[in-house]
Amino acid sequence: MGVFDDLVGQERAVDVLTRAAAAAAEAVAGGSGVGMTHAWLFTGPPGAGREAAARAFAAALLCPDQGCGHCDLCHQVAIGSHPDLESVRPEGLSYSVRQTRELILRAAGAPTLGRWRVVLFEDADRATEAAANALLKAIEEPPPRTVWLLCAPSPDDLMITIRSRCRVVTLTTPSTEAVARVLAGRESVSPEVAEFAARAGMGHIERARRLALDEEARQRRLAVLSIPVSLSDVGACVAAAERLVKTAEAEAEAATAELNETETAELRKIYGEGSSGKGLNRGLVRGGAGALKELEERQKSRATRVKRDSLDQALLDLVAFYRDALAVRFGAAVELATEDRRADLEAVARSATPEQILRRIDAIMQCRRRLAANVNPQIAVEAMMVSLRE
Known part of the structure; x- marks a missing residue:
């Protein structure tokens, strides 16, 4: 091989x-x-x-x-x-x-x-x-x-x-069939799970692998895809935005906490914390405090990136949902990334005009641009949720 x-x-x-x-x-x-x-x-x-x-x-x-x-x-x-x-x-x-x-x-x-x-x-x-x-x-x-x-x-x-x-x-986006074959062959998942994960991953191989193997990842995706039919009023929009941002923060914390702790412990050891002997003490030697502060800044920046990436993935899932709703509205014979939410897709397709669905996709893309420009995530996502309801 x-x-x-x-x-x-x-x-x-x-x-x-x-x-x-x-x-x-x-x-x-x-x-x-x-x-x-x-x-x-x-x-x-x-x-x-x-x-x-x-x-x-x-x-x-x-x-x-x-x-x-x-x-x-x-x-x-x-x-x-x-x-x-x-x-x-x-x-x-x-x-x-x-x-x-x-x-x-x-x-x-x-x-x-x-x-x-x-x-x-x-x-x-x-x-x-x-x-x-x-x-x-x-x-x-x-x-x-x-x-x-x-x-x-x-x-x-x-x-x-x-x-x-x-x-x-x-490089190009691999087909659903190609990704499903890889998942079924290398991850030992059932053909049904492999096909679902490959379709839901939209050509993103690592994303498809996580969906195939991680139940929590599947539940987070379902929570995101339930948003379009849950925005009954402004209060629901604010609550949905808060859940989305807090979920991204929790993912960032889970992804970086262990690594942060290991890096900090190693740096403290390098600068002599806990050492003993002539000329040494149990605190950081000269220069250690500055190095530790620099490390903390890098860790903070990394956590912000992970949080932003998590939020962006949720927004892309929402874009896929509304794109699929538009396909259902027109009866297009195309593969639907969110086929597992068929009932919700049909409900949105019946209740909204194609123009309204396109405006909702535009609202999501505008939120992505605002997040990339360092707009406060809670404010950006709340504005998007209100636009999705309208």
Whole structure:
């Protein structure tokens, strides 16, 4: 089983990456390496597998057998421990110029094992303007054996000067059938559950996997999809908004609490808290308080991002519901992501005109834009709920 076998429904991208990996192996052996380049940009809709494709390509570059999938080097890439792989995922809302410059310095070193030095930069669109300018200089004049793998939803999310220097690999949304086959085959779920999760995940492979395996994830989705038929008055709108925001906050807390505690404990240990002996005390040594404050700021930023991502997923589920209601209204023979809420879909389709349904979709998209602009989540979601009722 090769490293590219996990890329569901991405045959065209796999063909491009396989040929590039062969060219890279030729370059390592002293050949021309035509078809290999030093900078790649992986784009595609959420859940299509941008990061998975980039990591698989990294394994193909670092593996002597071009990504066999079972050797120690492929395993090290998969778990992120390969000495020549620098894997970066911005944890907060943005990636600063200081972090980018530190990354560039680490990337400038020669490969430890003699093949390539690979930098996998997930969510490269989160780089600030100053960070993007620093990244551009590194991509313009890279060391001879350094390869940059950038991931972003769209080429337009990066500076034109960066994307013009990258070879773009565009991933597509995998079909429901392809995702269902993967879930049934690899997660050992029933065909019915696999089909439901694949349809509800709307091509987002990780989202589909969570829905197939996690009962709490399914219940949260049902709670979101029950909103359209529950907005009886303004009070119900405010209550629904509060539930949605609090659920996102609880998810962020659950996702980050354990990691925060581990990071804080490790940092305190590094700065000597609890140590004993000559010249030491049980408190933080000089510089520890500042480092701890910096860590807390990063953790706060990470929690905000997780909360925003959770809210955004709920809003996308609502968009899918109203899109499906519009399809039901017109009798369109298309696959419905929210087919399991057929009764509610038909109720909304009967009670609202197509124009009203479209205005509700616009209200949800406006809420997403407001959240991206750092509007208070409670206020933004309340305004959206009122618009959905109207």
